[in-house]
Structures are given as C-alpha cells and as structure tokens.
Amino acid sequence: MIVSRQVFTLPTFKTASGRTLKEVRIGFETYGTLNDARDNAILICHYFGGTAHAAGKYQGSDPLPGWWDSVIGPGKVFDTDRYFVVCSDVLCCVPVFNGHVVTTGPATVNPETGQRYGLDFPVIRYVDLVRVQRALLLSLGIDKLIAVAGPSAGAFQSLQWSVEFPEAVPRVIAVVSPGIGMDASTLAVSDMWTRPIRNDPDWRNGQYDPEHPPLSGIAEALRIAAVSAMTEPTVRLTLGDLAPADPDKSPADSILNDFLSASLLRQVGVAQARIMDANHYLYLVRAGQLFDVEGQLAAAKAKYLFLPVRTDTIATVPMNEDAVAKVRAAGLRAEMKVIETAGGHLDGLTQVATVNETISAFLNSD
C-alpha cells in the first residue's frame, strides 16, 4: 500500500484556552476509499511519539511501513477494502523534523509575528487536538464515523472525541489507555519524562536556538519514556542481555563501562532526538496531564472497547477495569479484552492484531 501525506489548513482556530491561532496546519493520510454516502470512515489517532503515518509506505523501498500497518490495510481488521481510514498528525506532533510531519506548535513560525511561537504557544488540551481533527474530517465531507481508535495518547484522543462530538462517534477502541483521566501516578511518571529536557541548559527555558536544540535532554527523555514502556522480554530481545557495550571494557571493571543495553538505548534516544522538537514534546505531555473525560461521559453516545496489555505498567489492566466501571456507571456500554502478551505498553503498537476477532466483532456490532 503506497500512501502520501496531505495537508489540511484551518485559517483560524480558537483554542480551549481562548487564544486564536492563524493558519493552523496538520498533515494527514488516508487509506481506502470514502464511499458515496461518506459513512464508512474510521479515524485512527496516533500515540505520543507517533505521526499520521499509520499504514503503508511512501515508496516500496521504505524499510518499515506505518506504525499500525499490522491492522490497517486490505483484508486487515481495519479493512481498507471496506473502510476509509484517516489518520492525522496532532497539534504539537513531536517528530516535527522527520521529513513528513505537518503540525502546528511551539516550533511553528507565528504568521502574525514572523517568529517561532516558542513558549508563547498556548497550552493545548486534548479537546484542541480533536477539534482540529473534526475540522479536517468535515472538510472531507465526513460528519459521522464508524469508530475512533488509537493506542495510548491515541486512546486519549479517541475518548475525547466521544465526549466532544457524541453524534459523530458510535464506537471507541481505546488501546493501552491509561484510564479515562489523568491520575497522580501517571502524572508523576510523565513529569519525569520531561525533566531531562527542562534540565538541559540548551533548552534555555524553551527559547532554544534552532541550530542548537537540547538534543541530549530530548535523547535522555526518550530513553526514560522507552524504559517505562518496555518490559523484560522486549528489553532482552531488542537490546541484548547483560553484555558489555564494549567487549574490552567490562562493567565489572569501572562504573564508566556501560552495558550494551544502556548504550543501545542511548543511541536510539540520540538518533530520535534529531527529529523531535523539545517544546512539542513538553506541550504534548502537558496536554496528557490535563486530560480527563470522566466528568463529561454523560454527553457521550458511544460504546467502548478497552484493550490493555497484561504486562503494561503504564496503562495497567486495573486502570482499564476502572475505566470500564466508570463508563458503565455513566450508563454507557463498555467491554474490555486483555492483550495477553509479554512486551508491555509497546505491545499496543505491535500486538494488536492478536485481538483482531474482538475488534472485528466490535466494529460490526450495533
């Protein structure tokens, strides 16, 4: 499946905080064909470090397809022979410099000043993310969806959609969602993910030089987030066991001699850091810290499918059990199916196809 990035522009957008932004742009991709009735659309929402590139390749030689390619495509559970699937870059999308992302956030030049917004960009909330997505879908002629689905931060967007646009959302598929609102522990963990950036002198309180971004802070932040999202089998399989980073420099000889896993994690962080924007990272974390739909569930009309991973320590099974109970307490239908895999939070990206039957039945149910 060969795909391409398209761009949607909103001439003006008023944030939930009351600021009016000009020329708000986001990228998006579509897979499959919108039918004449325009009623076969599914919105896929991306995770924290993700982008609109949910499926397919830009060209056959791309090393990897989009991040949820295992479930989006012809004959797959989000079947592009049947559904029109849309995925957009969010506001403050983090991998700003990956060559494909189109987003609006602190790294964007404010058309009214000719300067990058920096920390003058307003704090955004999930309701802002989904309102921009709603405008995109309306521009495509799509008023009502089959479902909204996504992993982690994508689950937060999906849940937000259901309370913000109840008539548009009959079904929500929330994969590895840390509940339906922020809790004190997830807040502390996500705050921890921000500190290496804020502590990097190159961050300069958000006013960093674009030529000298806080790369080491971003790399370290990514490493901490990655460690939180992985469990033992993933770490061991992808990063090796207890081997030294340099066979000639044993970790038993000096505390300066690293283990291979630590060294690889740092390399991954450094490589990723160059395509990420530090302020976008901080803004998207803050949006998550302000996320809470519990008090608005009474407005929703959706049914909900929660898909946690058994071994996930960020979005735990008990958090999802709690979410199901709260949705039901609001008089709505909710079910949960646990993905019984060993890889933790990251399995929300890679192991969703193991519950295809559950997803398929949910999509086809009334």
Added chain:
Amino acid sequence: MIVSRQVFTLPTFKTASGRTLKEVRIGFETYGTLNDARDNAILICHYFGGTAHAAGKYQGSDPLPGWWDSVIGPGKVFDTDRYFVVCSDVLCCVPVFNGHVVTTGPATVNPETGQRYGLDFPVIRYVDLVRVQRALLLSLGIDKLIAVAGPSAGAFQSLQWSVEFPEAVPRVIAVVSPGIGMDASTLAVSDMWTRPIRNDPDWRNGQYDPEHPPLSGIAEALRIAAVSAMTEPTVRLTLGDLAPADPDKSPADSILNDFLSASLLRQVGVAQARIMDANHYLYLVRAGQLFDVEGQLAAAKAKYLFLPVRTDTIATVPMNEDAVAKVRAAGLRAEMKVIETAGGHLDGLTQVATVNETISAFLNSD
C-alpha cells in the same frame, strides 16, 4: 528503644576484583541481646538508600524511628526479647552525610594516598558487601545466624549471604527482591536512575569538588527512583492529586507551571541529595547490576521465603515466582507469600508487618 551507631574496622580487605583496601570501616547497630551460646542472631540488610538504622531512635525526640521499626523490637516479629538483631551500613552506603552513616567507598579518603578514592575505588559486588558484614559478625563472636533478611537491595544481600556462607545461613527472607539475579529490564531501569548524575556537569566524571557536588543530578536521580518505586495510591496520598504547585499558576496556563506532586517530588529529591554521595550511588547501582546468585545456588543450604508486593513494578510477583522455581530447581526449599497492598515497591519498607505470621512461622521452622 534507644539505639546507637557503632563502628567496625577491617585493617585490610581484599575485594572480589582483587584490590586490597586499607582501614575499611562500616557502621552498625544492634538490637536485643546476644545470648551466651551466641546463636540467636539475625542479620538485617538495608535497602539501596538505607542505612544501618533499622530500628529504634537515637533519642526520644527523633521524629522517626529506624526504617524497619515496624518489625524489629520487643514483641515484634524480629523480637528483640528473643533475637539479637544486627544491621550494618554497607560499603558505598549512599546517605554518607546524614550524620550517622559510617562507610567506605569513593567518598572516603584513601589512607594510602591521603586523597579521596573517587573513581579509583574498585567496582564492588554484593559478595564484597557480605564479606565485610561477615567479618563484622565474626568480630562479635557470631558464626551462625538464625536468618538473614532485608528488602530490595537488602534481599540481594540476604541471597548473596546464603551462597557465600552456606553454613551460617539456614534461612533467607527476601522482601521485594527483583529475583535472584539481574535481568535486562531491571538493568535498563537502574541505568536510568544513574543518568541524571552522570549528565550533571558538576559530576565531572566522578572527580567532583566536594564543595560543589552534583546536587541537581542526585536530586533528579532520586526522583526517578522514587517514581519507579511508588504506585498511584502512594503518589496520591503523599504528594496530592492534580493540584497546581502554586494556586496562582495553573498548569493549564503555561508548561512552566508545575503540578504540586512534581514540585514535592523535586523538593524531596533536593533535600535528600545533600546527604547522598553521587559516586556511592553509582557504585551501589553497579553492584546491583552485577548481582547474580543463580549459578551458585548449589552451594547454599538455606530455605527461602520470598515476600513480594502485589503492586510492585520493580520486583514483580512473576519475578519472585521465577526465583522460587529456580531455588527449588537447585534442590532447596522456597516459599512465597504475596504482600497484598497497593503501594508498590515502597511497601517492602512499610507494609511487611502485614505478613508477620508468615515470617514468624518461617523463623520458627526447621
């Protein structure tokens, strides 16, 4: 129970790595009375950030007693009317500057050079920690123990004791132990705990100025470790929910405005940082990363009691199930009792009294 710190000195000590150190000193405390047969002793081993102050107070006005006071004392499960309980500061004990700790490590002045060791101090292993403790106990006339017990890093010491001195250790009580050897995930997590120190320019590759230690790095490292060790109820109860740090500065208005929980965690880290030594911290992490007794279990003669906490994400129940299986596979007796509390790893300090009956039965069993 009023207690005091005593000091034990080894004129020379040869590390597992082959270095001979002069004038190795550690502090220790004892609770209860050693009987004439000298066969009523229990060794308690402290956790990563802990010290020999396991029980009692130095004076009645101390705000808090020692860290395991809930289980050590007259009539408690480690009953000082019956047992002689010993706890020592370990080599490279981290809170070097708390006014009571006596330890030997990178912050110590090398008597042979008159300079602080710094990174010239040899990498140590758990076998070094327990060999120094063994010398201490022999100096007290204690050749054989009733049991060795401790939480987390204290569990690692207890396990190491059983394979290093099989005749001395009939019983091991391993509380919130991350298994019986390092795994790739725990390695990655513990490496993460070290990075803020190593990234702090004031650390100066371990040769920091004692007048200007890397306080912000230590504070951040402590914060990350604390977040790993806590779960939602603990965070919420001790740090508050989603309140702003400053009521006049809403986190919804600027990403620079912190939540109260994040602010309190930072304050705790900063306060603790002043009593901690950065290199001791890094050395004790490395000792843990090199820990593994699985291959030596054949030498042991102990029976084992593993006490994980249900909600612990550092020392999980499956890790402990795996440990029990491995101990049994070595032909030894092992049992496990889960502490059914909500507070995660930290409950290995505060909630052990909830399984008093299990511990008592184990201590009284053959």
